[in-house]
Amino acid sequence: MTTEELxxxxxxxxxxxxREVAKLSTEKKNRILCRVAERIQERADQxxxxxxxxxxxxxxxxxxxxxxxxxxxxxxxxKGMAQGLRDVAVLPDPxxxxxxxxxxxxxxxxxxxxxxxxxxxxxxxxxxxxxxDAAGLCLKSGNVVILRGGSEAINSNRAxxxxxxEVCREEGITEKAVQVVPTxxxxxxxxxxxLEEYIDLIIPRGGEGLIRFVVENSKVPVIKHYxxxxxxxxxxxxxxxxxxxxxxxxxxxxxxxxxxxETLLVHKNIxxxxxxxxxxxxxxxxxxxRGCERTRRILPQIKEATEEDWYEEYLDxxxxxxxxxxxxxxxxxxxxxxxLHTEAIVTENYENAKRFIEEVGSSTVLxxxxxxxxDGGQLGLGAEIGISTTKLHAFGPMGxxxxxxxxxxxxxxxxxxx
Amino acid sequence: MTTEELxxxxxxxxxxxxREVAKLSTEKKNRILCRVAERIQERADQxxxxxxxxxxxxxxxxxxxxxxxxxxxxxxxxKGMAQGLRDVAVLPDPxxxxxxxxxxxxxxxxxxxxxxxxxxxxxxxxxxxxxxDAAGLCLKSGNVVILRGGSEAINSNRAxxxxxxEVCREEGITEKAVQVVPTxxxxxxxxxxxLEEYIDLIIPRGGEGLIRFVVENSKVPVIKHYxxxxxxxxxxxxxxxxxxxxxxxxxxxxxxxxxxxETLLVHKNIxxxxxxxxxxxxxxxxxxxRGCERTRRILPQIKEATEEDWYEEYLDxxxxxxxxxxxxxxxxxxxxxxxLHTEAIVTENYENAKRFIEEVGSSTVLxxxxxxxxDGGQLGLGAEIGISTTKLHAFGPMGxxxxxxxxxxxxxxxxxxx
Numbered sequence: 001m002t003t004e005e006l007x008x009x010x011x012x013x014x015x016x017x018x019r020e021v022a023k024l025s026t027e028k029k030n031r032i033l034c035r036v037a038e039r040i041q042e043r044a045d046q047x048x049x050x051x052x053x054x055x056x057x058x059x060x061x062x063x064x065x066x067x068x069x070x071x072x073x074x075x076x077x078x079k080g081m082a083q084g085l086r087d088v089a090v091l092p093d094p095x096x097x098x099x100x101x102x103x104x105x106x107x108x109x110x111x112x113x114x115x116x117x118x119x120x121x122x123x124x125x126x127x128x129x130x131x132x133d134a135a136g137l138c139l140k141s142g143n144v145v146i147l148r149g150g151s152e153a154i155n156s157n158r159a160x161x162x163x164x165x166e167v168c169r170e171e172g173i174t175e176k177a178v179q180v181v182p183t184x185x186x187x188x189x190x191x192x193x194x195l196e197e198y199i200d201l202i203i204p205r206g207g208e209g210l211i212r213f214v215v216e217n218s219k220v221p222v223i224k225h226y227x228x229x230x231x232x233x234x235x236x237x238x239x240x241x242x243x244x245x246x247x248x249x250x251x252x253x254x255x256x257x258x259x260x261x262e263t264l265l266v267h268k269n270i271x272x273x274x275x276x277x278x279x280x281x282x283x284x285x286x287x288x289x290r291g292c293e294r295t296r297r298i299l300p301q302i303k304e305a306t307e308e309d310w311y312e313e314y315l316d317x318x319x320x321x322x323x324x325x326x327x328x329x330x331x332x333x334x335x336x337x338x339x340l341h342t343e344a345i346v347t348e349n350y351e352n353a354k355r356f357i358e359e360v361g362s363s364t365v366l367x368x369x370x371x372x373x374x375d376g377g378q379l380g381l382g383a384e385i386g387i388s389t390t391k392l393h394a395f396g397p398m399g400x401x402x403x404x405x406x407x408x409x410x411x412x413x414x415x416x417x418x
Numbered sequence: 419m420t421t422e423e424l425x426x427x428x429x430x431x432x433x434x435x436x437r438e439v440a441k442l443s444t445e446k447k448n449r450i451l452c453r454v455a456e457r458i459q460e461r462a463d464q465x466x467x468x469x470x471x472x473x474x475x476x477x478x479x480x481x482x483x484x485x486x487x488x489x490x491x492x493x494x495x496x497k498g499m500a501q502g503l504r505d506v507a508v509l510p511d512p513x514x515x516x517x518x519x520x521x522x523x524x525x526x527x528x529x530x531x532x533x534x535x536x537x538x539x540x541x542x543x544x545x546x547x548x549x550x551d552a553a554g555l556c557l558k559s560g561n562v563v564i565l566r567g568g569s570e571a572i573n574s575n576r577a578x579x580x581x582x583x584e585v586c587r588e589e590g591i592t593e594k595a596v597q598v599v600p601t602x603x604x605x606x607x608x609x610x611x612x613l614e615e616y617i618d619l620i621i622p623r624g625g626e627g628l629i630r631f632v633v634e635n636s637k638v639p640v641i642k643h644y645x646x647x648x649x650x651x652x653x654x655x656x657x658x659x660x661x662x663x664x665x666x667x668x669x670x671x672x673x674x675x676x677x678x679x680e681t682l683l684v685h686k687n688i689x690x691x692x693x694x695x696x697x698x699x700x701x702x703x704x705x706x707x708r709g710c711e712r713t714r715r716i717l718p719q720i721k722e723a724t725e726e727d728w729y730e731e732y733l734d735x736x737x738x739x740x741x742x743x744x745x746x747x748x749x750x751x752x753x754x755x756x757x758l759h760t761e762a763i764v765t766e767n768y769e770n771a772k773r774f775i776e777e778v779g780s781s782t783v784l785x786x787x788x789x790x791x792x793d794g795g796q797l798g799l800g801a802e803i804g805i806s807t808t809k810l811h812a813f814g815p816m817g818x819x820x821x822x823x824x825x826x827x828x829x830x831x832x833x834x835x836x
């Protein structure tokens with residue numbers, strides 16, 4: 001079978017399976033999730049064995065330490081996957097929820113009911129735990145999933161997918177509910193992206209390169225975010241202690257993730273007091289600052305920021321700093337250079353807080369809290385399948401609800417249109 | 419200026435204008451809608467004058483009677499457009515609505531707030547009233563719109579667009595809130611479809627050919643439906659009088675629209691009683707029936723349905739009829755041949771009603787009501803910008819709410835992540 005035939009047949013199986021999976025009871029889905037969790041832990045040794053093959057190959061190919069870390073199925077990662085599945089099992093089932101219902105003047109009763117999207121393709125890199133996390137969320141939301149991980153994790157991903165299918169079989173449901181693409185052939189991704197007839201949504205997870213490749217080649221709708229150029233604006237009325245805490249946390253707590261701050265905006269009337277203090281904190285943490293002219297008048301020891309710095313997602317202990325004249329200036333800067341991901345204001349001023357919340361158009365907007373809270377788990381969605389910075393369908397962190405759509409349901413008594 | 423440059427400059431203006439339009443107060447938006455309504459009626463003579471140019475050209479080009487009807491701006495159509503705007507003015511403003519809000523265990527308060535999508539492109543055919551209807555809905559939902567109507571309506575569309583922009587100017591807001599593409603050059607559409615950086619959504623309205631052209635050429639997300647192959651299933655427990663009324667209404671009341679029934683499914687246990695009666699009613703209305711073998715055993719005088727008939731959207735007084743063994747058979751037929759648009763069951767059986775509602779995956783599913791109710795106005799959305807049969811973002815009739823997305827808003831008290 002060619003790769004093309006293989007992917008087409010997987011996609012057809014997925015569409016067929018989606019009718020069955022959409023109708024599964026909540027009880028059945030939760031039972032499968034919990035049994036997969038159990039099975040993963042029972043099979044830890046076998047999983048680590050398969051993972052070892054990937055790790056040996058990775059060493060041979062000279063992958064970076066960071067890549068190898070992400071690739072490793074340690075006992076801790078395995079336990080984390082199992083716990084993740086149990087966490088999803090206890091979340092409410094979105095399928096069948098009637099989000100609203102109303103009566104029309106003519107007596108028709110109209111409602112909107114959540115249903116699964118159908119078949120979801122996930123294209124991701126490195127971390128094999130995505131296989132289990134994504135499969136769990138898709139099953140819980142009544143969707144069928146086709147998983148295409150990176151070639152470097154192929155043995156781990158196949159082993160994890162096999163466990164999911166095995167439990168599905170034992171529970172008497174189609175083993176095609178979760179399918180891992182078994183080949184590392186790169187054309188497999190291109191094939192997946194063509195099959196709009198069988199696949200309803202593609203979610204790419206990984207670096208900007210992977211995401212651009214998927215967007216440019218997909219006929220299937222894609223939900224994605226390219227990058228997170230997140231801002232914190234320290235308003236003139238900010239409490240200095242709070243601003244220090246938030247600006248430090250947003251940059252330093254985990255600099256390599258998309259919701260970490262990349263640019264700090266400081267109101268001119270608080271800059272002289274605030275900047276030297278945050279500089280000291282950052283210096284201890286090893287953060288490199290790049291400032292605008294006015295910032296460098298206060299902190300002459302730091303580098304100059306270029307125009308490119310304002311667009312940059314460093315994902316590292318580097319931060320661009322700009323002094324602005326007003327809230328309006330801050331908002332204009334975010335509109336011009338931002339990525340619609342996450343922005344925070346630190347302020348004690350009621351009107352500025354209200355305006356920032358209303359006027360900043362990013363997918364998550366915070367007052368007096370770190371940008372690091374822009375995360376499905378932290379915001380209370382229970383789990384996260386990805387983040388969207390495109391506005392269609394979902395905007396911001398996506399949980400189970402975003403893996404569904406809503407149909408109209410209508411109850412009549414013989415109603416006809418006149 | 420080339421067409422390419424023109425469209426790019428319109429799209430850039432639209433993106434710029436979208437920041438202003440997103441922030442307009444409800445009062446201001448409603449005032450503009452009501453003043454445009456007034457102005458359209460005051461300028462009726464001038465509008466009809468411009469429309470006459472289009473009509474003369476249409477006669478010359480030998481367009482069909484139906485096309486010319488759709489193109490005509492009669493006093494009734496003008497009054498209808500004005501009333502449509504006033505109807506939209508009284509609808510609730512979706513922008514700024516917080517659809518839910520909750521408190522996290524750590525005290526963070528998280529909510530979801532509706533915001534406009536940004537810039538919407540509408541590509542449509544013939545009917546110039548779409549210019550006003552779509553512009554009104556986009557403005558009310560805080561979006562900027564670029565309207566690209568058919569070349570046959572160019573004078574009418576430009577005149578209508580000019581009135582909208584004129585009122586915007588008088589009200590002190592950007593006249594770029596509503597822009598009509600002033601050229602009939604076909605490359606203008608292709609250009610629009612490329613500008614993903616400036617346009618957030620394209621909604622095509624027209625025949626299947628137009629829609630396929632847009633989908634195949636667009637880099638911007640498209641919400642569309644190709645066709646409506648709508649079904650009515652008459653269950654064995656149906657009340658004959660109700661089934662007759664609904665089957666008649668769904669086919670005959672307005673056969674040329676997407677929510678008209680195209681295939682009638684009849685349970686075998688009621689077919690002998692029901693089919694001859696509905697046949698008589700259809701015969702009087704001039705409906706041509708095409709039946710399966712079992713239908714033709716009861717109605718030998720009708721044509722045989724071919725496999726193609728089950729996929730067909732006749733948009734005419736033609737109907738395919740099939741006798742099925744069970745509810746399951748009916749659902750399987752709909753899954754195989756349907757277009758995810760609208761399906762109805764006529765039944766007195768509680769379990770079958772419940773199963774039909776839950777298991778049929780189309781965007782509107784009705785019990786004991788005509789498929790003709792699948793319409794934004796009829797379902798209570800207040801107005802309709804289009805219908806979606808793709809599941810992402812919107813599924814079914816789309817109103818003001820579907821022209822928005824939701825961002826996360828977060829209120830903290832100095833929260834940081836540990």
